[in-house]
Amino acid sequence: MIKRALKQTFTLLNVDYVKLDARWNYRNVISPYFRIYYIDAGTGEIWDASAQVRLEAGFLYIIPSFTLCNLICPDYLSQYFVQFFEESSDGISLFENNRAIMKVKATDIDILNFRRLLEINPGRGINRSDDPSVYEKNVFYKEYQELNNRQSLSVFTETHGILLQLVSRFLTRETFKHMDTGQVPAKILNIISYIQLNLNRDLSVTHLAKKANLHTDYFSRLFQQHTGERPVKYVHEKRIERAQYLMLTTRLTFTEIATQTGFDNVFYFSKIFKKITGISPGTYKKQMNTIGSG
Structure with missing residues (x-):
């Protein structure tokens, strides 16, 4: 009997081969989709909150969705890149505990996979503009x-298969922190899924504990033990992550986004947004106009 099943699926957004120069210099990049690069010449850098990673020929790199980073090319860099969305049956990302840039040595199969993606998906580059105020819109x-x-x-099946292969390259023990769900109580797993799917509803600790049929204090301790965070902080992070997605992909006002992500009002939303990201929603919105492609 098969006991394991992959809950995540990946949907192609863009794939292309590009040659970059010093104009590829973007700060505070954060997107609702994943990026994977294969560098075939030149050098560059990516910074995230915890590390500075050198881009160099012969390596694959992944930037999980909602991973804040800076992209820099001092002189010349050529790369294959693919951008794709992740969907999950329980709303939990495969990279839930791995929001960081990862790097692995590329293989011949990786290179062939990128070339095959381009071959079967022609015209899927970012063709209209490198300006995210143009291309990072829900209509596109x-x-x-x-x-x-x-x-x-x-083609749809082969594309998904190649994306799975590329993602799998970063799931080794050396690069990937895996949460053993077998050791996490079912009640906590159910609450994690419930939070992801009900961000616009009441997610107070009292409500979540009642949902889990546990005493509030015991629920809080158990949740922190198995997620590393207190329930309130975890909920805030997931709500702000969802808000960032809505800010990137829709034209909703901050008030509408606050409502959709479960905040009582836009002022409290702005306060928590700045606490989590370090910047205000307005500043974040302006910074989106400096996000580069690729």
Whole structure:
């Protein structure tokens, strides 16, 4: 009997081969989709909150969704890149505990996979503009989703298979922190899923503890023991992550986003947003206009 099943699926957004120069210099990049690079020449750098990673020829790099980073090319850099969305049956990202840049040595198969992605998905680069105020809009996400819907079953399946292969390269013990869900109480796993799927609803500790049929104090200790965070902080982080996604992909006002992510008002939303990200929603919105492609 098969006891393991992958809950995540990956949907292509963009794939391309590009040659970059010193204009590829972007700060505070954060996107609702994943990026994987294969560098074939030149050098560059990516910084996230915890480390500075050198981009160099012969290596693969992954930037998980909602990973804040800086992208820099001092002189010349050529790369294959693919951008894709993740969907999960329980709302929990495969990289839930791995929001950091990862690097692995590329293989011949990795290179062939990128070339094959380009071959079966022509015209899927960021063609209209490198300016995110142009390309990071919900209307264009829908446009690319429609392109996926038009793919033949063969191409759609092969594309997903290649994305799975590329993602799998970063799931080794050396690079990937894996939470053994077998040791996490089912009640806590159920609450994690409940939070992800109900961010706009009441997620107070009292409510969550009642949902888990546990005493509030015991629930809080148990939740922190198995997630590393207190329930309130965890909920705030997931709500702000969702807010960032909405700010990148829709034209909703801050008030509308606050409502959709479960905040009582826009002022409290702004306070928690700055506490989690270090900047205000308004500053974050402006910084989106400096996010580069690739």
